[in-house]
Amino acid sequence: MSTTTAARFEIKHRSYLTPEGRLVGTPPAIASDPDLLKRLYRMMVLVRIFDSKAIALQRTGQLGTYASCLGHEATHVAIGAAMAPEDVFFPMYREYGAQLWRGVHMEEILAFWGGDERGTAFRDQPLDFPWAVPIATQTLHAAGAALAFKLRGEKRVAVTVIGDGGTSQGDFYEALNAAGAFGLPAVFVIANNQWAISVPLKAQTACETLAQKAIAAGLPGIQVDGNDVIAVHEAVSEAIERARTGSGASVIEALTYRLSDHTTADDARRYRSAAEVEDAQKKEPIGRLKRLLTARKLWNDEEERALIQDCQRQVDTAVQAYQAYGKPPCSDMFDYTFAELPESLQAEREKALAEAGFHHG
Numbered sequence: 001m002s003t004t005t006a007a008r009f010e011i012k013h014r015s016y017l018t019p020e021g022r023l024v025g026t027p028p029a030i031a032s033d034p035d036l037l038k039r040l041y042r043m044m045v046l047v048r049i050f051d052s053k054a055i056a057l058q059r060t061g062q063l064g065t066y067a068s069c070l071g072h073e074a075t076h077v078a079i080g081a082a083m084a085p086e087d088v089f090f091p092m093y094r095e096y097g098a099q100l101w102r103g104v105h106m107e108e109i110l111a112f113w114g115g116d117e118r119g120t121a122f123r124d125q126p127l128d129f130p131w132a133v134p135i136a137t138q139t140l141h142a143a144g145a146a147l148a149f150k151l152r153g154e155k156r157v158a159v160t161v162i163g164d165g166g167t168s169q170g171d172f173y174e175a176l177n178a179a180g181a182f183g184l185p186a187v188f189v190i191a192n193n194q195w196a197i198s199v200p201l202k203a204q205t206a207c208e209t210l211a212q213k214a215i216a217a218g219l220p221g222i223q224v225d226g227n228d229v230i231a232v233h234e235a236v237s238e239a240i241e242r243a244r245t246g247s248g249a250s251v252i253e254a255l256t257y258r259l260s261d262h263t264t265a266d267d268a269r270r271y272r273s274a275a276e277v278e279d280a281q282k283k284e285p286i287g288r289l290k291r292l293l294t295a296r297k298l299w300n301d302e303e304e305r306a307l308i309q310d311c312q313r314q315v316d317t318a319v320q321a322y323q324a325y326g327k328p329p330c331s332d333m334f335d336y337t338f339a340e341l342p343e344s345l346q347a348e349r350e351k352a353l354a355e356a357g358f359h360h361g
Contacts, residue, residue: 011211014235015225019283021291028234034298040081040229041289041299042307044073047097048286049311050106051260053319054113058264062323066113067094071227071259074285075191076161077101078232082240083159089128090142090160092135095191098161102128106318111325117336118328136162136169139188143175146184146249157243158186159236165196167210173217179249180217186249187239188214191226193258198271214251226254227285259284330356 016027023031030036051070057063069076072094080101083089089098096109103125111119112131120130132138142160149156166172167190179186190210194201207213214221220242224231232254239250257280261268268277293299334341334349341349 009212009215011209011221011223013223013225014231015228016230016234017225017228017288017292019227019288021288021295023230023292027230030233031230034293034296036081037289037293038298040077040233041286041293042311043077043081043097043101044229044286044289045307046311046314047073047077047100049308050096050100050109050315050318053315054110055260055264057110057319058113063110063113064115065263065265067263068260069094069096071257071280071284072191072193073097074229074289075189075226075232075254075256078229079159079161079189079236082233082236083157084240084244086127086155087157087159087240088142088145090138090145090158091129091131092138092161092163092166093131093133095161099125099128104128105321106315107321107325110318110322114322114325116325116328117332118325136166136171136175138162139166139172139175140178142186142188143178143184146179146186146243147182149185150182155244156185157240158184159189159240160186161189161191163196164190164192164194164201164210165199165204167213168196168204173213176214176217176219176249176251180219183246183248185243185246187236187243188249188251189236190251190253191256192253193226193256195258195262195268195272197262197266198268200272209253211251211253217251219249219251221251221253223253223255226256227283227288229285229289256285257283329353 016023016025016031018024047069051068054063054066055068058066076095076097080098089102091099104122108119108122122128129141138160139162142158146158162172176188192210196204209223211221211223222235224235226232235252239252242250259277259280290299330352331349334345
């Protein structure tokens, strides 16, 4: 018997912006684009202020369970900034940075978490899919859309995000396999925030990286510093271009950390140490980009104060718009469940409307 090596694989790690705000290696062109860097920073700050307000609304009974994005701002905003308007985004449930960049409104996000499905009918972003709370289903949606793009000959790309825990779901592997087998124009971003609710990454998988899960599907995989907006933007931009030009799908693992609870229904203090969170806080994304901008004299305290005030104003306006939504009609549960309402439910619909009218009267 003779033994030979059938194949070899490796996963590269990419990072440019250190936690101290210094650039290392050979950064891409975005690192020399002050206007784009400042735009990315402004959006990241807006997302964080919005996130804090949403949690406050939940704590005061004005919002349902909410999934915070604290610490994920660089990964999410970079994804949105790298996409073209004609591309389609398939989020899970905390990618607000990407969604706001692409035209979703803050009051729509609040409406969704307030239990109002009208929040998923994005008025200025008709292409992107709504949040997918069932774990990993969005990856199959992305693969299906990417197949449609390919069959139609459209130069469009499906971009989706999944958490580290979600990569253990069969849906994820099926989506990757389809993307590889059919040569689909898709990009799969793994937001590896180290925790699948209370399950740590080391208990989730024996893989050295999550990016290497691409290998079995015949796809290229890369790992990036998810708190480095420059590295994430470059990796996603390259993957999108590869997909758009017919070279197929890619997998990007963005290493970040969930600085918040999993959702407002969770208490992360029960399963992780304060020291771990404190160490992660030193590597968070907004501070490092601010330090870079400040060192280059592209940002100052006056601009920071003005930005925070403007972000607070925008968030307050969005909250007012959310609170003015009012309740949706009870007929929605009938009208948007079936293409054609079964005869057996028509009487129930009429009864529900009559009762609602009686109570309101």
